[in-house]
Structures are given as structure tokens and as C-alpha cells.
Amino acid sequence: MTTKVEFGKDLTGLEGLSSEHITTLLDVAEPFKEISERAIKKVPILRGKTIVNLFYEPSTRTRVSFEFAEKRLSADTVNIAGSSSSIVKGENLVDTARNLEAMRIDMVVIRHGSSGAAQFLAERIPSNVINAGDGQHEHPTQGLLDMLTIRDHTDGIAGRRVCIVGDIVHSRVARSNIWGLLKLGAEVAVCGPPTLVPRGIKELGVHVFKRVEQAIEWADVLNVLRLQLERMKAGYIPSLREYNRFFGVSVARLERAPRDILILHPGPMNRGVEIDSHVADGPHSVILQQVTNGVAVRMAVLYLLAGGSPERAEASKAEGRS
Amino acid sequence: MGEEVDTGTNAVLMDERAVRRAIARMAREIVEANAGIQGLVLVGIHRRGVELSELLADEIEKSEGQSTPRGTLDITLYRDDLSVVGPRPVIGASDIPNIEERAVVIVDDVCHTGRTVRAAMDHLADYGRPARIYLCVLVDRGGRELPIQPDFVGRHFDVMPAEDVAVHVPEEDGRLSVELHRIE
Numbered sequence: 001m002t003t004k005v006e007f008g009k010d011l012t013g014l015e016g017l018s019s020e021h022i023t024t025l026l027d028v029a030e031p032f033k034e035i036s037e038r039a040i041k042k043v044p045i046l047r048g049k050t051i052v053n054l055f056y057e058p059s060t061r062t063r064v065s066f067e068f069a070e071k072r073l074s075a076d077t078v079n080i081a082g083s084s085s086s087i088v089k090g091e092n093l094v095d096t097a098r099n100l101e102a103m104r105i106d107m108v109v110i111r112h113g114s115s116g117a118a119q120f121l122a123e124r125i126p127s128n129v130i131n132a133g134d135g136q137h138e139h140p141t142q143g144l145l146d147m148l149t150i151r152d153h154t155d156g157i158a159g160r161r162v163c164i165v166g167d168i169v170h171s172r173v174a175r176s177n178i179w180g181l182l183k184l185g186a187e188v189a190v191c192g193p194p195t196l197v198p199r200g201i202k203e204l205g206v207h208v209f210k211r212v213e214q215a216i217e218w219a220d221v222l223n224v225l226r227l228q229l230e231r232m233k234a235g236y237i238p239s240l241r242e243y244n245r246f247f248g249v250s251v252a253r254l255e256r257a258p259r260d261i262l263i264l265h266p267g268p269m270n271r272g273v274e275i276d277s278h279v280a281d282g283p284h285s286v287i288l289q290q291v292t293n294g295v296a297v298r299m300a301v302l303y304l305l306a307g308g309s310p311e312r313a314e315a316s317k318a319e320g321r322s
Numbered sequence: 323m324g325e326e327v328d329t330g331t332n333a334v335l336m337d338e339r340a341v342r343r344a345i346a347r348m349a350r351e352i353v354e355a356n357a358g359i360q361g362l363v364l365v366g367i368h369r370r371g372v373e374l375s376e377l378l379a380d381e382i383e384k385s386e387g388q389s390t391p392r393g394t395l396d397i398t399l400y401r402d403d404l405s406v407v408g409p410r411p412v413i414g415a416s417d418i419p420n421i422e423e424r425a426v427v428i429v430d431d432v433c434h435t436g437r438t439v440r441a442a443m444d445h446l447a448d449y450g451r452p453a454r455i456y457l458c459v460l461v462d463r464g465g466r467e468l469p470i471q472p473d474f475v476g477r478h479f480d481v482m483p484a485e486d487v488a489v490h491v492p493e494e495d496g497r498l499s500v501e502l503h504r505i506e
Contacts, residue, residue: 031413040448043399072400080430303399307409 002322010122010129013138014179015020022180026148027314029293029300034294035072036187046306052100053106055132056082059111061291062142062269066109069298092119097125109303115172128305136170142266142302145294147184149286150221151278152293153262158185163207163215164226165247166274167196167236173266177223191215192247195236212247216257223264224249227274231311233250240273250276260284267291324461327432329412335479335487341460345374346364348458351474356425358385359386361423361453367442368396368414373491374460375429389443393418400441422450427474431489433459436470463487476500 014022023219035043049069063079070077074142076227080087080096097108102316107128110118113133122129125254133139147157154160162181164169168174168190181188189207190197202208211216215222237243239244253259263275271277280287336344354414356362359382366375372394396414428442439457446452458474463481477500481487486503490496 028409028413031415034415038448042442042448044402045399045401134486231386303404307404 005183008120009126009305010131011140011305012118012129012131014140014143014176014183015138017180017183019094019183019185022144022147022183024146025297025300025304026151026288028304029144029148029296032296032303033293034209035299036068039060040209041072042070043076044074046075047123049075049106049306051075051077051109052105053077053079053109053132054096054118055080056087056134057110057111058100058111058198060131062111062139065069065291065294066130066132066141066298068295069302072128072295072304073299075302078105084190091119095126097121097127101125101127105303106236130301131304133172135157135172136175136205137172138176138179139172140176141294141298142173142179144301144312145290145297146173146177146223146264146266147180147292148293148297150186150262150315152289154220157181160221160225161187161189161219162221163189163190163191163209163219164223164225164250165212165215166227168201168225169196169198170228170231171225172222173225175260178204182206187219189215193237194245196231205311212249213253213256216249216253217262219261220259221262221264221267222249223233224275224299225269226266226268229270240270244273248272248274248276249279254279254284262286264290323399326504328335334499335461335502335504337425341476341498341500342377344460345377348380348474348476349506351387352378352427352458353386355456355473359390361424363378363391363393363419363424363426363442363452364398365395365418365426365428365442365446366392367428367438368394370489370491371395371428371430375427375495377427378427391419391424392501393421393441395445397410397438397441400445400468402437402441408437409472412447416445416475418446418449420450421446421452423453426456427458431459431491432461432463432470433457433470433475434463434465434487436466436468439470440468456477460489461487477485491504 005024053066062259067077102144105127109130109132110131112134115137118129118131133138151157164174178188189209191209191212265287269275354496366372370410372466379390396416396494398410398413399424457472459472460476461473462475462478484505487506488501488503492498
């Protein structure tokens with residue numbers, strides 16, 4: 001049995017993928033969940049592959065999640081953090097990557113502050129490139145793990161009403177969620193202060209709610225985004241307290257919902273700002289399961305990209321039984 | 323030592339009665355080799371090995387009056403040919419009972435190169451240390467690339483590399499038989 005859909009060399013975003021690609025990624029992630037539940041959390045499929053985690057921005061969750069995924073597939077991994085490497089000496093992205101390639105690597109997982117950095121790199125090196133978040137563009141594996149978590153807890157993504165709450169303008173998580181969810185047939189809405197909701201977002205087919213109460217009334221799923229504290233300093237919102245009063249997801253607000261709402265948050269949380277502790281730790285929160293699913297999704301991405309060239313798929317057709 | 327088969331057209335090598343007889347015999351051989359069903363665990367390899375392991379377990383239960391623990395194994399992530407054949411989108415879940423110090427019988431439909439069995443043994447080792455591992459296959463078609471031999475065999479056939487021995491099982495294919503196909 002061969003892959004019905006071809007995966008290219010890289011994963012830079014969900015915008016360019018078809019619904020079949022996304023569904024395949026989620027389906028392949030399913031069996032990878034079980035590996036992390038075993039006593040020996042390791043399978044040998046990527047043995048001998050060398051993967052570089054190139055993180056120009058600080059990250060704990062995503063980097064550790066990728067690293068676990070890589071190690072559980074038996075790849076060899078190297079972590080490079082922007083703050084403690086030749087990057088601070090002024091080396092540019094391509095030179096850094098070419099030097100890594102000269103040491104014979106197979107894959108790069110990149111987190112970068114500039115939108116489009118992953119695509120830029122993917123076009124310039126032969127290794128597989130996986131986007132672990134680039135500027136305000138996309139964070140595809142986060143989008144995938146959010147969708148996997150929604151799928152786990154509902155009858156499927158098609159027709160599901162998902163509202164993303166918070167700073168939509170600056171959020172790559174919001175973008176990957178919007179692309180992926182729309183492709184799989186979900187109804188998508190965003191909710192946040194007008195300064196933090198992009199103009200023209202309705203043209204994508206996304207609903208906009210100005211009040212979080214309306215979003216709660218409408219939604220099956222709330223994906224609550226982290227409010228970056230620097231947004232307050234930049235003047236997008238008057239104060240964190242005011243943001244919490246108008247947009248904070250609280251138990252009192254959820255109690256008025258006509259149905260049980262699944263609560264997602266990509267982390268790290270600002271408890272008491274965008275989400276109250278009782279909600280984050282409450283019965284409808286699946287925030288920690290998102291983290292668990294993140295490892296499985298990243299294993300699936302690594303697995304599919306590592307073997308996903310057209311010639312190889314061709315060869316598999318001629319494969320006999322064993 | 324295998325039977326010579328006619329290579330002309332697609333042919334039925336074993337019909338349902340022949341398959342059931344072979345399974346009944348292998349079930350007896352397994353119980354005999356293990357001196358009973360004490361500590362016995364049957365592990366089927368996805369997908370057809372799983373169904374064959376269920377047929378074997380039914381036979382063993384008929385004669386011994388007791389059920390045998392069963393497990394399933396998907397060896398996709400233990401293959402050594404990802405870079406040759408590319409990834410597979412359908413990976414079955416592995417579900418292995420306690421195999422520590424048990425006698426594990428790996429059950430598969432066809433034994434050919436031996437690479438699947440090699441991968442299955444690697445996979446089992448991640449779950450524990452069996453007292454011993456047996457290999458039971460419905461068809462041994464020869465063509466081994468590794469020093470691996472089955473302990474219990476339904477039937478041997480000598481077939482050409484350009485031919486495919488297809489085992490059909492009811493849940494997957496709607497019938498129980500062994501057939502020979504020419505690979506186009």
C-alpha cells in the first residue's frame with residue numbers, strides 16, 4: 001500500500017496543502033500516539049537520519065516536542081539556539097544552513113522570527129525543511145495538532161464550529177488553524193479586540209465576533225491564543241486587566257454556553273489574562289492532550305517527509321511481499 | 323523441497339478446505355512443540371497474519387479447551403526500506419500482551435525474504451524478552467534474503483520472483499484461499 005498523496009520535500013505551511021494531505025497527516029499521526037505510551041518509546045524508522053533543530057526564537061514546548069518526536073523515531077538530533085551560536089556573530093540564515101549541510105544533515109526544523117524564513121531556506125538547501133513557526137506566517141505542526149485534538153473529541157472536523165480567540169493579527173497559530181480547518185470543512189470564526197483582528201479576514205470565509213460572549217454562544221470549540229504581553233506595551237490593548245474583562249475565557253462565561261465547549265490553548269498560558277485557571281484546568285480543557293498529540297503529529301510529519309519522494313513511491317509499486 | 327507450480331496463469335494453490343486443514347495441523351504442531359498452551363502467545367502481523375492468528379487460536383481452543391493470549395504487530399516502523407519504498411499512510415496499531423518469558427508465535431501469511439520477520443522480532447524486543455519466538459506461516463515461497471526459517475509451515479511453493487503468492491482471508495478479501503498471481 002502506498003501513499004495516495006505525495007508529500008513534497010518540505011512542510012512550510014498548511015495553506016499550500018490539500019484536504020487529502022492534511023487528512024493523511026492526521027491519519028498517520030494516529031498510530032504514532034501509541035509509541036509514546038510504550039515502555040520503550042522508540043522505533044527505528046529514522047535510524048541514521050540527522051536532524052538539526054534551528055531555533056532563532058526561544059521555544060520550549062515546540063522544540064522539546066520536535067526533539068522527542070525525532071528521538072522516538074531514532075533520528076540523531078542537534079539543537080542550535082539563535083542566542084548561543086554563530087548567528088549572534090552575524091552569520092546569515094543561508095550560510096548557517098549551508099555549513100550544516102556541509103556536515104551532511106538530512107532535515108532542518110526551523111523556528112524564525114521572519115515570515116517566510118522556512119520557505120526561503122527550503123528553496124536553497126536540498127535537506128527537508130519543516131517550519132516550526134516563522135514570524136506571523138504559519139506554524140503548521142501546531143495547526144495539525146490542534147486539528148488532531150479536535151478530531152479526537154468530536155465526530156470529525158467537517159461542520160465543527162471553531163472560534164480562535166485573541167491576538168489574530170500577530171498569530172501564526174491562528175493562520176495555520178484557519179487554513180487547515182477551512183480545508184477540512186470546519187466553520188471558523190475569530191474573536192478579539194479590533195486592533196488585533198486583521199482587516200479583510202472575512203474574505204477568507206471566516207466569521208468575526210467582536211464579543212467573546214457571542215463566540216461562546218456560537219462555537220463548539222474555542223482555541224484561546226496566548227496574549228503576548230508585549231502587545232500591551234505596543235498599544236494594541238489598554239491593559240491586561242481590561243483584556244481579561246472583555247475577552248478572558250472564564251467559567252462564568254462558559255456556563256452560559258448552550259453546549260459544552262472544547263477548550264484549546266497552544267501555550268504557554270497567561271492564566272488570568274486570556275484564560276482563567278478554572279477553565280484551563282476544567283473538564284472541557286484538552287490543553288495537555290494537545291501537547292501529547294503534538295509529539296505524534298511531528299512524528300508523522302518527519303516520517304512522511306523522510307520517505308516522500310516521487311521516485312520512492314514509484315519503487316514501492318514494484319514492491320513484492322515479504 | 324517445495325511443490326512445483328504451473329506458472330502459466332493465475333491459479334488457486336490452496337482452496338478453503340486446504341487452508342483450514344493446514345491451519346488445524348499447524349495448531350496441533352504448535353501445541354505439541356510447546357507441550358501444551360502454557361505461556362503461549364500468538365502474535366499476528368498486520369494485516370493478514372492477524373486474521374490467520376485468530377483462526378489458529380480458534381483451532382487451539384477447540385482442542386485444548388482454553389483460549390490463548392493474542393497480539394497484533396504492525397512492522398511498518400521497523401522496516402529497513404523507508405528510503406527505498408517511501409512511507410505508508412496506513413500504519414496499524416500494535417497491541418502486544420505481556421510476552422515476558424512467554425513462548426511467542428509470530429504468525430504471517432507468506433514468508434518470502436524474511437525481512438518482515440526480522441522487523442517483527444525487533445519490534446517484539448521493544449515490548450519484552452520472550453522465552454522463545456516461533457515463526458508460523460501459511461505459505462513459504464522461498465527467496466530468503468536473511469537466515470530466517472519458519473518453524474510451522476502450511477505449505478511450501480517454489481515460485482518465480484515475477485510471481486506473487488496471495489493469501490486471501492475472509493475479513494480482508496471475502497474468501498479463504500492461497501492464489502498465485504503474475505506481477506504485471
